[in-house]
Amino acid sequence: MGSSIFDQYVEKRKNITKNKQVLLTTYVPNILPHRTAQIERIASIISSALNGDKPSNIMxxxxxxTGKTAVLNYIGKELRKADENEEKCKYIYVNCEIVDTPYSVLFNIGNQIIVEDSRRIPFTGWSFEKVYSEIVNYINNMNKVFIVVLDEIDKLIDRKGDDVFYYLAKINENLESSKVSLIGISNNMKFMELLEPKAKSRLGGESVIFPPYSKDELEDILRERVKEAFDENVIEDSVISYCASIGAKVDGDARVAIDLLKTAADIAERNGDEKVQEAHVKSAKNSIEFDIVSEAIKTLPPQSKLVLIAVIKNVESGNSSMTTGDVYKAYQSLCGMIGTSVLSQRRIGDLIGELDSLGLITASIRSFGRAGRSRIIELNINKMIIENFKQDPTFKFLESYRHPSQMRLV
Ligand SMILES: Nc1ncnc2c1ncn2[C@@H]1O[C@H](COP(=O)(O)OP(=O)(O)O)[C@@H](O)[C@H]1O
Ligand SMILES: [Mg+2]
Structure with missing residues (x-):
């Protein structure tokens, strides 16, 4: 084999993980610390399916x-162990974020049940009602309990697709020997209030809450993962507590903590380091933030991009804490350069508020004594992200911009 530009990396690279799969978000761990109460509660409710009874619906x-998807996948695996050939019950999992129309929800459920190719539900062409009655006919006399898990169920509401719950909840009225029970998973506590009354009354059942993880709980979760993912003594103790503390700050999110650990390990491996240290986590944090913030900027509406550029232009001309008026002036000249319509200062004030809630800028009210109160705006994103934003077509177009204060009055 000849030499290649990759040799230097391959040589440098040290493998410190024994099983990287374990750190992927799709991995379902066998041990879920701090979710025993939720697991037992859900398992006890749906256990009646093993006796042929319909379990209550669960939200x-x-x-x-907070482990909702992981727990419900784990429960599905355990149920399968208790009923190996799916004689008594069938567990059906649908992610409504991906499967996002009422038709495709039914299509997905139906085709997880229907085994004969000739009876499969086509991807398009049938009415919603036809798919529904096909499923009813198919399962009617199977004498089985179907447990349908609808993950990210609130996503369907945003898309006005909540009729499907109503249909699924009333399906039992049309069934003779089979039964269907529903488990809805929602990130939004107000989910029930968002439902149409007719769906709400049918969907009602038990609620199970998954609280955010504390730092200590996240440490336990990480420690279990570390055992499975890495060789011994590869992860320094401070790394676990550091990742856990960041996860705890971000609403007790285990995904954040695990992603951070994974990215830190990737960085350590790439550097050829033998241990993962706090410094690796710090650069992992920066690189994850970079991706998230850059993506947030990329997807801003054009007018908001202009407002953000106006803030950056102020900072670059030495005005790092500015008023709404300063932003507005810069914004107006930017609009002039592009030839786009100029929104009112009030509307720009709203957009400034939105950029603030995205965390890209900070807009705080300051009091100036008798002069009254005014908003002071500061930029919150780092140099690297600004440089990256400068590659955006809108920004590129404005390269020749001159800040109002630099323009000479004639
Ligand atoms: N108690 C736990 N023990 C081990 N891993 C967990 C636990 N809770 C969450 N996780 C992991 O954290 C990540 C996010 O969990 P997930 O179930 O997807 O959260 P949710 O569905 O509530 O958004 C997944 O990788 C999952 O395996
Ligand atoms: Mg989930």
């Missing part, structure tokens, strides 16, 4: 990264 609530 699971909790913020992102």
């Amino acid at each position: 699971v609530y909790g913020k992102t990264g």
Whole structure:
């Protein structure tokens, strides 16, 4: 084999992980610390399916990264162990974020049940009602309990697709020997209030809450992962507590903590380091933030991009804490350069508020004594992110911009 530009990396690279799979978000761990209460509660409710009875419907609530999906997948695996050939019950998992129309929800459920190719539900072409009655006919006399898990169920509401719950909840009225029970998973505690009354009354059942993880709980979760993922003594203790403290700050999100650990390990491996240290976590944090913030900027509406550019232009001309008026002046000249319509100062004030809630800028009210109160705006993103934003077509177009204060009055 000849030499290659990759040799230097391959040589430098040290493998410190024994099983990287374990750190992927798709991995379902066998041990879920601090979720025993939720697991037992859900398992005890759906256990009646093993006796052929219909379990109550369940709503699971909790913020992102609190283990809802992991727990419900784990329960599905355990149920399968208790009923190996799916004689008594069938567990059906649907992610409504991906499967996002009422038709595709039914299509997905139906095709997890229907085995004969000739009876499969087509991807398009049928009415919603036809798919529904096909499923009813198919399962009607199977004498089985179907447990349908609808993950990210609140996403369907945003898309006005909540009729499907109503249909699924009333399906039992049309069934003879089979039964369907529903488990909805929502990030939004107010999910029930968002439902149409007719769906709400049918969907009601038990609620199970997944609270955010504390720092200590996240440490336990990470420690279990570390055992499976890495060789011994590769992860320094401070790394676990550091990742856990950041996860705890971000709404007790286990995904944040695990991602951070994974990225830190990737960085250590790439550097050829033998241990993962706090410094690796710090650079992991920066690189994850970089991706998240850059993505947030990339997807801003054009007018908001202009407002952000106006803030950056102020900072670059030496005005690092500015008023709404300063932003507005810069914004107006930017609009002039592009030839786009100029929004009112009030509307720009709203957009400034939105950029503030995204964390890209900070807009705080300051009092100036008798002069009254005014908003002071500061830029919150680092140099690297600004440089990256400068590659954006809008920004590139404005390269020849001159700040109002630099323009000479004639
Ligand atoms: N108690 C736990 N023990 C081990 N891993 C967990 C636990 N809770 C969450 N995780 C892991 O954290 C990540 C996010 O969890 P997930 O179930 O997707 O959260 P949610 O569905 O609530 O947003 C996943 O990788 C999951 O495996
Ligand atoms: Mg989830």
